[in-house]
Amino acid sequence: MSEKLWSSVDRYAADLFVNPDKVQDETLRSSHKAKLPAIAVSATQGKLLQILAQGIGAKRILEIGTLGGYSTIWLARALPATGRLITLEYEPKHAEVARANFKRAGVTKKVEVRIGAALDSLKQMVKSKEKPFDFIFIDADKEGYINYLEYSLKLSRPGTIIVADNVVRDGKVADAKSKDPRVIGARKFNKLLAGKKNALSTIMQTVGSKGYDGMSVTLVTGKK
Ligand code: SAH
Ligand code: DHB
Ligand code: MG
Secondary structure (H helix, E strand, O other): OOHHHHHHHHHHHHHHHOOOOHHHHHHHHHHHHOOOOOOOOOHHHHHHHHHHHHHOOOOEEEEEOOOOOHHHHHHHOOOOOOOEEEEEEOOHHHHHHHHHHHHHHOOOOOEEEEEOOHHHHHHHHHHOOOOOOOEEEEOOOHHHHHHHHHHHHHOOOOOOEEEEOOOOHHHHHHOOOOOOHHHHHHHHHHHHHHOOOOEEEEEEEEEEOOEEEEEEEEEEOOOO
């Protein structure tokens, strides 16, 4: 079993269920051109995010970690014309690339990028009594995930779905002795998530064009 095989099946699935997708091809091309790291979700993962968000009729979406806006555009596709998506990004350069991509994708009316450390933006959102989000995608620095979880829960309501990317990390997440701060961040996040009494959660391992990783999926059930 190899990454090559996973990638070819990912391509096969994307050719069936995603392609052609000129808008997102251009999103990735422009991200590559601007030298952003190639760490966006895959096409099949992006479509899964859309299906989950659209399936619950999400009107308000929060994303933590924008990069070039690839996953953002998938999520924006789930929204009705009146829907709203706020995406948080630390790097001004990434936000700039993303904004150009949102323009090309025709989603600027729905999408707002907030530049800054995500934790600061989240604190600000709680302070200003931002209405709860229907769907939240956590995908920024893994060291920050536990904070992002606590703030995501504060910005949720029963029925909110929270998805977090990269919680398996080549399987390294099962190694309690790992010294990799990103693995440690993911392990802390998974443990914290597992202990939440007001949420139903699981982890799904994934293989594909982005290698071997996984996402956690959470349904917020109870009172905060
Ligand atoms: N969701 C994107 C990929 C995000 S990559 C996609 O799938 O298309 C992670 C992003 O999080 C990077 O752009 C990185 O700059 C950003 N990031 C890292 N630390 C951050 C922080 N403290 N606050 C906000 N964004 C951060
Ligand atoms: C990394 C970050 C991601 O969000 C991802 O999907 C893959 C890799 C990283 O920081 O290495
Ligand atoms: Mg990711």
